[in-house]
Amino acid sequence: MLLMMDVNPGDVILEAGSGSGALSLFLSRAVGPEGCIHSVEVRSDHHYASRKNFLTWKSAWEFGSGRRWPDNVNFIKKDVLDAMSDLKAVAFDAVALDMLNPQVVLPGIVRNLKQGAVCAVYVVNITQVIDLLEGIRSCQLPLICEKVMEVSVTNWLVAPLLRKDGRISKRVTPQCNLTAEGQTQDQSDDDDGQTEEDDSVIGSRPFGQLPYIARPLPWQVGHTAFLVQLRKCKATAEATERGAPR
Numbered sequence: 001m002l003l004m005m006d007v008n009p010g011d012v013i014l015e016a017g018s019g020s021g022a023l024s025l026f027l028s029r030a031v032g033p034e035g036c037i038h039s040v041e042v043r044s045d046h047h048y049a050s051r052k053n054f055l056t057w058k059s060a061w062e063f064g065s066g067r068r069w070p071d072n073v074n075f076i077k078k079d080v081l082d083a084m085s086d087l088k089a090v091a092f093d094a095v096a097l098d099m100l101n102p103q104v105v106l107p108g109i110v111r112n113l114k115q116g117a118v119c120a121v122y123v124v125n126i127t128q129v130i131d132l133l134e135g136i137r138s139c140q141l142p143l144i145c146e147k148v149m150e151v152s153v154t155n156w157l158v159a160p161l162l163r164k165d166g167r168i169s170k171r172v173t174p175q176c177n178l179t180a181e182g183q184t185q186d187q188s189d190d191d192d193g194q195t196e197e198d199d200s201v202i203g204s205r206p207f208g209q210l211p212y213i214a215r216p217l218p219w220q221v222g223h224t225a226f227l228v229q230l231r232k233c234k235a236t237a238e239a240t241e242r243g244a245p246r
Contacts, residue, residue, distance in 0.1 A: 002026055004120040004147070004229045005094035010034040012090060014112070016080040016105060017041060017098030017122075021050030024073050025057060027096070033070035038090070040076045040083045047077040081108045088112070095119040100128075103135025110141050113232045119143065121228040129226050142234035149227045154216050161211040169211050 001023065007013065009032040015024060018041035027037045041047040058069045076083050080099075092113050099105070102121050113119060123129060129148055136143050161169040 001096055001120045001122065001227060002030060004227065005096060005118050007031060007094060011093035012036045013038070014087070014090075014092045014095045014109065015039040015098075016096070016102075016109070018046055018050035018075065019098055020046075021053040023096060023098075024050060024054055024075075028054075028070065028073050031072060033072060035072055037073045038076060038083070038087060039073055040078060040080045042077070042079045044077065047075065051075045080105050084108050084112070093117055096122070098122040101131070102128075103132045103139075106132075106135065106141055106143070107139050110143060110232060115232055115234055117232050118146075119230040119232070121230065123226050123228065126226060129228055132228060136230070142232055143230045144233045145228065146231050147227075147229040149229075151224045151227060153221055153224060155220060156215065157217050158212060158214045161213050171209055171211050 005013070007027060007030040009030070011031045012035060013027050013031060015027065015037060018024060018039045021039075024037055024039045031037060039050065041050060054073060054075075061069055076086075090112060092109075094117055095109060095113055097105070097119065098121075102123065106119070109119070121132060123132065133145055135141075136145070163169055
């Protein structure tokens with residue numbers, strides 16, 4: 001979302017849906033001491049959790065670095081439309097929405113969004129994306145949808161390869177000197193369990209001699225969310241008089 005919003009130092013950002021406070025933290029660092037984040041949350045548990053998490057990390061960072069973290073996040077416990085009455089004079093460089101029905105609040109927010117600025121929306125279901133775009137169309141909001149992106153994560157298993165008996169597997173190299181039984185001498189010795197190295201200690205093998213399992217995990221979280229990038233693009237008076245381009 002941070003990349004979608006193209007956040008710069010000194011920007012003023014509206015975040016509707018504070019969640020755990022993680023995005024607030026990244027936005028705070030991105031805008032710097034000259035910028036400001038207005039983080040609005042209607043749920044009490046999310047509001048207090050996000051504020052607590054933010055302040056905890058801020059204190060830990062200040063203790064470790066010996067420097068002060070900028071005091072640039074304003075946590076507001078209100079419905080976003082109610083909060084907009086207090087922020088009606090504020091022009092936003094970007095907006096982040098994380099809520100169930102973002103299309104409901106967009107008409108009250110878009111007027112404060114600067115021309116050409118981005119509104120990034122986080123939703124879980126593709127039906128929410130459809131409702132969002134349909135809301136923009138029906139309300140004739142000056143927003144264009146630039147991107148709809150599904151966020152997926154693939155977890156991988158990368159670990160030394162062990163046999164069923166717990167011993168460490170060996171890398172097998174092709175050899176032309178076969179025994180009468182069709183096996184190399186090294187393979188025969190290995191199958192009999194006669195190894196010169198300790199097969200129970202992973203660290204005993206030299207570099208490049210230990211085979212690895214490297215594959216996606218068989219169980220996956222196939223989907224996390226959809227990100228929608230909206231950009232304010234209000235038609236100029238001249239373009240309106242000419243009409244839509246053919």
